[in-house]
Amino acid sequence: MNGLRVAVLSFAHEHAASYISLLHDRTDVELLTADPDFATAPADELRGRGFAARHGAAYVETYEEALAWGPDAVVICAENARHRDLVLAAAEVGAHVLCEKPLATRVEDAEAMVAACDAAGVVLMTAYPVRFSPEFATLRALVESGALGVVLGGTGTNNGKLPAGRSWFTDPELSGGGALADHVVHVADLLDALLGEEAVAVRAVTNRIVHGDDPRVRAETGGLVSITYAGGAEVTVDCSWSVPDGAPTWGGLTLQVVGTGGVVEIDPFGAHVGGVVAGGAEQAWLGLGENLDALMLEHFLGCVRTGSTPGPDGRAGLRSLRVVAAAQESVAAGGAVVRLTPSSAR
Known part of the structure; x- marks a missing residue:
């Protein structure tokens, strides 16, 4: 098997350590x-x-040097507002791209990224590791087999700690938003894959009750988003940075789907061994199951080798970003319902 040259561009995102x-x-x-x-x-x-150096990785000082190296693929872990320029630069040199989520901070930037990769004939994949969880695969199989009947709606949650060690997450200019931008996209992507149809209406409210006294946090820390899909399914997404700093784990994601034939709920990060250690002073949490980052990277590298379209491709990232953008528009309008027009073909 021939080796692939892969460049990781930026360490801004917390997942950079895992990917490296x-x-x-x-x-x-x-x-x-x-x-x-x-x-x-x-x-x-x-x-x-x-x-x-901490992670034992070879390093160069500029993105230009990394791209001049001739990578087959790049993994982009930059601040969200910097995704566009790096994706376009990678496409220009013919490198396939795995880009952290959300794909961009503006819909028009994501559209430009998809178009550039299409024109260059390179893969563009959005980093949605939960897509690769065995729990979601089971849920998807149940829906596709008809076991749940017609999907009527559901409830998603994505709650976590305030991102630590990377202050840009709470700077709307670099992140594009707070907990809403950070967490809704994951659930929106699962629904996009599950339903195979686009959102047609979004309503959202947000607040800064949690961490509201921290002057460094300039974005929303909690929100509730209602999404209506083309087939009539109604889904509510609870997103927040509400998990206490002292909690034994970062947080979690759940998705409950209600159909005419039954109800199924998944909790991809819930399997663990827990307890109390250090004489009762510390809580322990040992997560079990698959490494979702590893599964996602395996899928991406396979697509690079074969030229096949990745599961959560650039268009999937664009569609989930459109949901977030509509939610932000709704918040700005005091919680009004925002209608979405169909995007490009799936």
């Missing part, structure tokens, strides 16, 4: 990293060459 570790351990991948934007991050956030 997984790629570094593969015998079929040659890895290079770059994070020149570390200079714009707070001094107490480990970025740049120091971060690469």
